[in-house]
Amino acid sequence: MTHKNTIIPVSLGHRSYDIEIGSGLLAQAGQIVARFLKRPFVAIVTDTNVAQHHLKSLEVALGTAGIKTASVIVPAGESSKSFEELAKTCDALLGLGVERNDVVVALGGGVIGDLTGFAASILRRGVRFVQIPTSLLAHVDSSVGGKTGINSRHGKNLIGSFHQPSHVIIDLDVVRTLPRRQIAAGYAEIAKYGLLGDASFFAWLETHAPDVLACDAAALAHAVATSCAMKARIVANDETETGERALLNLGHTFGHAYEAANGYTSALLHGEAISVGMVQAFKFSGRLGLCDKDVYLRVKAHFEKAGLPVDARRLPIDLPSPEKFLEIMRQDKKSVAGNLTFILARGIGNAFVASGIPDQETLAFLKEDFAAA
Ligand code: GLY
Numbered sequence: 001m002t003h004k005n006t007i008i009p010v011s012l013g014h015r016s017y018d019i020e021i022g023s024g025l026l027a028q029a030g031q032i033v034a035r036f037l038k039r040p041f042v043a044i045v046t047d048t049n050v051a052q053h054h055l056k057s058l059e060v061a062l063g064t065a066g067i068k069t070a071s072v073i074v075p076a077g078e079s080s081k082s083f084e085e086l087a088k089t090c091d092a093l094l095g096l097g098v099e100r101n102d103v104v105v106a107l108g109g110g111v112i113g114d115l116t117g118f119a120a121s122i123l124r125r126g127v128r129f130v131q132i133p134t135s136l137l138a139h140v141d142s143s144v145g146g147k148t149g150i151n152s153r154h155g156k157n158l159i160g161s162f163h164q165p166s167h168v169i170i171d172l173d174v175v176r177t178l179p180r181r182q183i184a185a186g187y188a189e190i191a192k193y194g195l196l197g198d199a200s201f202f203a204w205l206e207t208h209a210p211d212v213l214a215c216d217a218a219a220l221a222h223a224v225a226t227s228c229a230m231k232a233r234i235v236a237n238d239e240t241e242t243g244e245r246a247l248l249n250l251g252h253t254f255g256h257a258y259e260a261a262n263g264y265t266s267a268l269l270h271g272e273a274i275s276v277g278m279v280q281a282f283k284f285s286g287r288l289g290l291c292d293k294d295v296y297l298r299v300k301a302h303f304e305k306a307g308l309p310v311d312a313r314r315l316p317i318d319l320p321s322p323e324k325f326l327e328i329m330r331q332d333k334k335s336v337a338g339n340l341t342f343i344l345a346r347g348i349g350n351a352f353v354a355s356g357i358p359d360q361e362t363l364a365f366l367k368e369d370f371a372a373a
Helices: 026-034 048-064 083-095 110-125 136-142 172-177 180-197 199-213 217-237 244-249 252-261 270-287 295-305 322-329 359-371
Strands: 006-010 017-022 041-047 068-074 103-108 128-133 147-152 155-162 167-171 342-345 351-354
Touching: 006 217, 017 217, 026 048, 026 128, 026 167, 041 048, 041 083, 041 110, 048 068, 048 103, 048 172, 068 083, 083 110, 083 147, 103 110, 110 128, 110 136, 110 147, 110 155, 128 136, 136 172, 136 180, 136 217, 155 252, 167 172, 172 217, 180 199, 180 217, 180 244, 180 270, 180 295, 180 342, 180 351, 199 217, 199 295, 217 244, 244 342, 244 351, 252 270, 252 322, 252 342, 270 295, 270 342, 270 359, 322 359
Parallel strands: 017 167, 041 068, 041 103, 103 128, 128 167
Antiparallel strands: 006 017, 147 155, 342 351
């Protein structure tokens, strides 16, 4: 383990870029971003919360490198992933004079990265953007891979595009100021990488999760770099999710449905929803005879220790009936001809894409799981 900066390439031909991970990178953003500019100007998109903590530092860092800045500040929260906020953001960026060759910086968590990336992908038919993620979840998942988008009343992220960033700047120091609940929610995505494809990383997390959650510098750097490296490899193999990339949705078919049932309020964070979803994916795999019936208990114990929810019935939402829940799950983007696709597992670190799971199996599982004591 090391405290030095780490560079992880995402190899996508002419859309290749680097993920740069380290401490104090926000202060170095001027030199880093300058490499991508055709003129010394960037537009920053951020939200009301992040602006309070980090906007000034970023403006100073860019200003020191001679880069002029202008900002668009959107309301904090998932509700900003809407057509209304997308329209306002595009209009504001055009109003600031953003040109075809300019770079837009997304400074914030997943909502800002997804909204800004989508705006960048359609503004003047596509401008470049740089991700500076400020939440742990955005560090290890949403800032990497080029998925951008907004939500619909029909479900999460149903409207969007693939638009790769030109660079990702991950300053590990910014997560230190986050509330513990946010860190735990981001941690769920870190554990996901171990569960889907790296049993030894999961075993490492079983020992070191408390250090990662406490933002110990070395443990956090290792966990974020390992997660980003796996995501970079998967995205390089399958940018537009025709196969392997779907593995990154472990726990998400269930998880997105909890978020939809909750109306995307902050009562339930994405990481909390997928924590329950990942436990269920392993439990469902056991029920279908794909892996040892008890593997899910190890997954459950891990998330429970991390302070994450592991039981659908304890979520702070009105749990729909199993039949209604199945309908909500059908909006999942992995559905083909109305049939649900799950990410299931043959064991820890051995997930696979399972299509054609009969509805009656899913319904029987949900009935059992929602009723279990
Ligand atoms: N968050 C899943 C993906 O980027 O594919």
